[in-house]
Amino acid sequence: MRSLLTRNETLVALIILAFCAMTAAVDPRFLSVTTLTDLIRNGIVIGMFAIGVMLVLVSGGIDVSFTAVAAFSMYSATKLMVAWGVGDQMLVAFLVSALLGLTLGLVNAVFIGWLGLPTLIVTLGTLTAFRGFLLTFVGSQLITNVPPGMRAFSRSMLFRGTTADGAFFALPTAVLFLVGAVLVTWFILNRTMLGRSIVAMGGSREAAARVGVNVRAIQFFVYGYVGVLSGLAGIVHASLARVANPFDLVGLELSVIAAVVLGGARLTGGHGTITGTLLGVALIVLINNSLIMLGIPSTWQNVVIGFLILLGTGVPAWQARRRAAAAA
Amino acid sequence: MPPHAVAPAPAGSRRPELRRVLAANANLLRLLAITVAIFVVMSLLRPELFFTWGNFSSMAFQFPEFAILSLAMMLAMLTGGIDLSVIGLMNLSAILAALVLGALAPAAAGTGTVLGVIALAICVAVATGAAGGLLNGLCIAHLGIPPILATLGTGLMFTGIAIVITNGYALLGFPAEFSVIGNGSIAWIPVPLLIFAALAVLVALLLNRTAFGLRLYLMGTNPMAARFAGIDNAGLTVRTYLLSGTLAAIAGVVLMSRANSAKADYGTSYLLLSILIAVLGGINPYGGFGRVGGLVLAVLALQFLSSGFNMLQFSNFAKEFIWGVLLLVVMVVNGMKFGRPARPAGAESPTNQNRE
Numbered sequence: 001m002r003s004l005l006t007r008n009e010t011l012v013a014l015i016i017l018a019f020c021a022m023t024a025a026v027d028p029r030f031l032s033v034t035t036l037t038d039l040i041r042n043g044i045v046i047g048m049f050a051i052g053v054m055l056v057l058v059s060g061g062i063d064v065s066f067t068a069v070a071a072f073s074m075y076s077a078t079k080l081m082v083a084w085g086v087g088d089q090m091l092v093a094f095l096v097s098a099l100l101g102l103t104l105g106l107v108n109a110v111f112i113g114w115l116g117l118p119t120l121i122v123t124l125g126t127l128t129a130f131r132g133f134l135l136t137f138v139g140s141q142l143i144t145n146v147p148p149g150m151r152a153f154s155r156s157m158l159f160r161g162t163t164a165d166g167a168f169f170a171l172p173t174a175v176l177f178l179v180g181a182v183l184v185t186w187f188i189l190n191r192t193m194l195g196r197s198i199v200a201m202g203g204s205r206e207a208a209a210r211v212g213v214n215v216r217a218i219q220f221f222v223y224g225y226v227g228v229l230s231g232l233a234g235i236v237h238a239s240l241a242r243v244a245n246p247f248d249l250v251g252l253e254l255s256v257i258a259a260v261v262l263g264g265a266r267l268t269g270g271h272g273t274i275t276g277t278l279l280g281v282a283l284i285v286l287i288n289n290s291l292i293m294l295g296i297p298s299t300w301q302n303v304v305i306g307f308l309i310l311l312g313t314g315v316p317a318w319q320a321r322r323r324a325a326a327a328a
Numbered sequence: 329m330p331p332h333a334v335a336p337a338p339a340g341s342r343r344p345e346l347r348r349v350l351a352a353n354a355n356l357l358r359l360l361a362i363t364v365a366i367f368v369v370m371s372l373l374r375p376e377l378f379f380t381w382g383n384f385s386s387m388a389f390q391f392p393e394f395a396i397l398s399l400a401m402m403l404a405m406l407t408g409g410i411d412l413s414v415i416g417l418m419n420l421s422a423i424l425a426a427l428v429l430g431a432l433a434p435a436a437a438g439t440g441t442v443l444g445v446i447a448l449a450i451c452v453a454v455a456t457g458a459a460g461g462l463l464n465g466l467c468i469a470h471l472g473i474p475p476i477l478a479t480l481g482t483g484l485m486f487t488g489i490a491i492v493i494t495n496g497y498a499l500l501g502f503p504a505e506f507s508v509i510g511n512g513s514i515a516w517i518p519v520p521l522l523i524f525a526a527l528a529v530l531v532a533l534l535l536n537r538t539a540f541g542l543r544l545y546l547m548g549t550n551p552m553a554a555r556f557a558g559i560d561n562a563g564l565t566v567r568t569y570l571l572s573g574t575l576a577a578i579a580g581v582v583l584m585s586r587a588n589s590a591k592a593d594y595g596t597s598y599l600l601l602s603i604l605i606a607v608l609g610g611i612n613p614y615g616g617f618g619r620v621g622g623l624v625l626a627v628l629a630l631q632f633l634s635s636g637f638n639m640l641q642f643s644n645f646a647k648e649f650i651w652g653v654l655l656l657v658v659m660v661v662n663g664m665k666f667g668r669p670a671r672p673a674g675a676e677s678p679t680n681q682n683r684e
Contacts (some may be wrong), residue, residue, distance in 0.1 A: 062476065117659045118613050120410065120476055121603060125655035128600050132649025140645065254480060267474040299495060302488025309481030310467060317472035 008264030008316060012279040015308075019286055023293050030293055033161075034169040041171070043285040044240070045249075047178045047278065048233035049256045050263075051185050052226035054277040057260060058189070059222045060202035060269025061119035064257070065108060066230040067249040068130040073100035074234030075134060078143050078150070078244035087147030097235040098228045104130055105227015106220065113219030127250070134246055143244040150239040174236045181229055186274050198222060202269025258305050259284040262312040283308070355610050356622055363629040370636035377639045385518065389511070391631040392520035393583045394598045395624075398605040399531050400575035402623055403568050405606055406535075406548045408615025409468060409475030411569065414576040415599050416486030417460040419592050421577035422584035423490050425453035426499040433503045442503050449506075453577045460486060461573020465566030490592035498591040502584075510586030520582050527575065532620035544568060548616030597648075604655045605630055610662065 023030045049066055056063040077097035086092050104126070111122040153173070160170035189195035197218050200208040209215045238244045263280030265272030287305060292298050371379040397414050404411035428449040436442045460482065467478040512519045535541035547554040547561050555561055584590045609626035611618030637647050 111656060111659070115660055121607060121613055121659060122656065124600055124603060125652045125659070127652070128648050129652025129656065132645050132647070132652055135645035136643060136649050254484060257480065258484075261477060267477055297492075299491045300488065302484045302491060304488075306481045306484030306486075306488055309477060309484065310473070313473045313477045313481070314467060314471040321472045 008262065008312060009273065009276045009279055011315070012262055012264075012276070012283055012312070016279065016283050016286065019283070019290075019294075023290055026295060027293050030290065032167065032169075033163055034167040035290075037169045037171050039282070039285050039289060040175060041240070042289055043281050044172070044174050044178045045233050045237045046252070046256055046259065046285060047281045048181050048229055048236070049252070050259050050277050050281045051178075051181045051274070052229040052233075053256055053260045054263070054265050054272045054274070055185060055189070055198065055222055056119075056226055057265040057267060058202045058269065058272040059198045059218065060205060061112060061219070061222070062257070062267060063108065063119065063123045063223070063226055064253045065104075065123040065127040065130060066226055066256075067251070067253045068127045068134070069101050069104045069227055069230040070234030070237065071246055071249045072104060072130050072134045072138070072234075073097040073231035074238045074249075075143070075244050075246045076100055076138055077231075077235055078146060078238060079139060081147045081149070082143070086149075088149045088152075090149040090153050093147070093149060093235050094232060097231040099231070101227040101229070101231020101234070102224050103227070105224045105230070108227070109220040109223035112223060113216045127253075131250055138246070140246055142246075144242075146238065146242055146244055150235075151242060154239045154242055172240065174240055177232055177236050181232075182274055182278070189274070194218070194221065199270055202271075204270075255284055255288070255305065258309050262308055264316075266316075267313075280312075356619070356625070359608075359610065359622055359625045359629070363625050363632065366629055366632045366636070370632055370639070374636065374639040378636060383635060387631050387635050388518045388521045389586065390635075391627055392518075392524035393579050393586070393595070394601050394605070395524050395627040396527055396575055396579040396582065397595075397598050397602040398609070398623055398627060399527060399620070400572040400579070401602040401606045402609070402611050402618060402620075403531070403544075403572045403575070404475065404479075405611045405613055406544055406615060406618060407475075407565055407568050408548050408551070408613075409479075409565075409569075410603070410613070411464065411479050411572050411576075412476065412599065413460065413464060413479040413483030413486055414572070414579075414602065415595055416483040416490070417457055417573050417576040418580035418583065418598075419590065419594055420460065420486040420490045420580075421453040421456040422580035422590040422594070423493055423499060423592065424456050425449040425581060426502070426584060426590040427493070428452050429502050429506065430499060433506075436503075442505055446503065446506050450581055453581050454574055457573040457575070457577020457580070458570055459573070461570040461576070462566065464573060465569035468569065469562035469565040487592055494590075494592055496592060498589040500589045502588060507585055507588060510582050510584070510588075520586065523578070523582060527578065528620050528624055531575075535620065540564075540567070545616055548612075550616070600651060600655070601630070604651055604658075607655060607662065608658045612662075 020030070029035075049070070052066060053063060074097055077093050077100060080096055081087055081089070081093050084092070108123060108126055111117050111126070112119050156173040157170045158173055158175065160168070162168055187195075189198065197208065197213045198221075200211070200213055201215055201218050205215055234249065237249065241248070259280035260272070260277050261267070261280070262283060263273070263276030263278070265277065284305065287308075288301060291301060291304065296304075377383060397418065400414050401411055426449075429445065432445045432448070433442060436445045464475075464479055464482050467473045467482065468475050471478075473481075508519060509523070510520055514522060535544065543554065543559050543564055546557065547559055547564055551561055580590075583595060587594065605623065605626045606618070607613060608629065609618065609622035609624075611623065633650075634647065637650070642650075
């Protein structure tokens with residue numbers, strides 16, 4: 001019971017509930033299917049990113065390059081679709097984008113897994129290098145006339161309808177990508193040796209290596225997997241926005257990392273859950289979209305998110321420290 | 329085993345010690361050679377533009393801002409941490425100073441008190457930087473938040489507060505006397521360059537000639553050993569981040585004077601640049617190793633490259649690409665020397681290490 005109360009997930013869930021209750025008290029229209037589907041729609045891309053980042057944190061690393069990977073894959077895939085004349089083949093777009101993401105993810109893996117360099121600085125470097133390469137050699141013009149396949153994908157909905165007071169609501173098919181990412185990652189983390197090896201490596205790299213985990217191979221898998229997720233998230237983002245903007249997405253990484261860390265994943269590795277991550281994403285999406293409904297100007301977004309990061313990492317760190325002091 | 333990680337030499341054998349000194353100097357000498365090579369190549373490629381007094385003077389006005397930020401980054405890295413909040417703190421400090429100038433300078437215009445107002449504004453900026461750095465230090469050393477996350481969170485807050493204060497607009501209109509800090513020259517030497525030189529000498533003295541510096545290097549090298557040697561790791565970490573924040577604020581004052589404005593999103597590209605300079609200058613991101621001399625050479629090398637690329641008409645995006653690749657290449661080259669693969673990535677906080 002005590003552990004349930006002090007867990008990050010519980011804390012975040014309570015903050016979300018309090019936030020919703022307050023917003024609903026200020027503006028009763030907040031409690032509607034429309035709000036829910038809007039928030040889910042806004043959370044698809046951040047959610048896919050967050051699942052990937054969570055896996056990296058669990059493995060004991062950090063990745064800030066995923067937004068550049070997504071922008072690179074998304075923009076190049078869109079350009080290739082147009083160049084190859086396969087604008088209506090959405091499957092090609094997903095495959096190409098995922099493949100590009102995988103390639104860039106493996107570039108990270110070479111520096112981190114093979115050469116053993118610090119993950120934050122490597123991914124800061126690749127973030128800049130990927131983005132610079134994209135804007136210099138691939139293109140820096142917006143593609144506003146996206147291929148028909150992407151337009152069709154953005155219009156396809158799981159369900160749609162109208163509420164009693166006449167507001168439209170709809171849930172895009174793209175949400176299946178988030179569901180898929182959640183299911184696959186959950187399965188890998190909790191039901192495979194690979195997943196247990198990732199957790200073990202995050203807990204203690206040395207110990208994992210001693211019991212026979214191929215640490216290098218695991219890191220290649222983790223960064224490659226994040227690359228694939230980022231590539232897919234990128235093309236989903238471009239489809240939903242109906243524009244392939246090479247300047248897009250980069251700058252989002254801090255919000256995503258904030259979401260993951262709020263969800264209880266630790267930078268020291270070995271800790272992180274899907275539930276926590278999704279709750280963290282929900283909180284960040286709520287703050288980004290609904291702060292204004294509470295009467296707080298949107299200029300306060302950064303302050304609130306920054307404060308939540310300190311709160312979400314400071315409280316558990318302080319508790320752990322007190323426990324360690326009490327045990328000693 | 330890398331030469332500098334060799335245990336204290338047994339009595340009678342001074343060779344490992346000698347090798348260590350040579351290795352440290354070899355690193356500096358190699359960096360010096362690279363810097364000179366870049367200078368020569370750029371001078372040969374664009375002699376009419378690069379090798380001119382005008383270009384030297386323009387470069388001397390450009391680099392002090394991010395060079396001061398790199399000093400801030402270096403101090404944080406010496407503890408084994410990192411300071412991602414420097415840009416946010418730099419802009420917040422500049423904006424608060426701009427508010428002071430905006431509120432008091434018009435009334436003081438034409439009277440002798442305008443210099444007093446400027447001094448007050450600078451004090452406000454420096455105090456903001458120190459307070460922000462203190463907050464970072466307390467979060468890292470006393471709450472035990474990993475430096476990456478602590479400074480990520482505070483950095484977002486600093487930027488956020490700066491946006492709340494200004495609504496995202498630039499603050500303009502400072503007294504003419506204020507622009508001397510960023511644009512003036514004393515005896516042909518640009519004032520920002522003088523400020524950077526003074527700060528670099530101060531930091532070098534602090535690191536090499538004081539107990540604080542010795543303890544800082546020791547803690548960065550081995551926090552556990554430092555703790556058992558009776559060093560107050562937490563206090564040392566707090567003071568180091570306080571200094572880092574103060575340096576960021578000084579960079580903010582210089583930037584604000586040179587741009588004649590203050591804004592919440594100035595200098596965002598400086599974060600990567602300052603990390604790149606620190607790593608290029610031989611500061612070990614795992615802590616404990618790195619000298620101001622290396623940092624200064626790295627600053628010069630990057631400024632020569634940057635100006636040269638401008639003259640060769642590279643786009644900003646191409647420069648961005650090259651900075652990223654350069655950071656990776658330097659890490660690979662240095663990694664052969666100072667990689668510490670046994671230590672898990674991400675667990676860089678010295679204070680975390682020794683409490684677990």
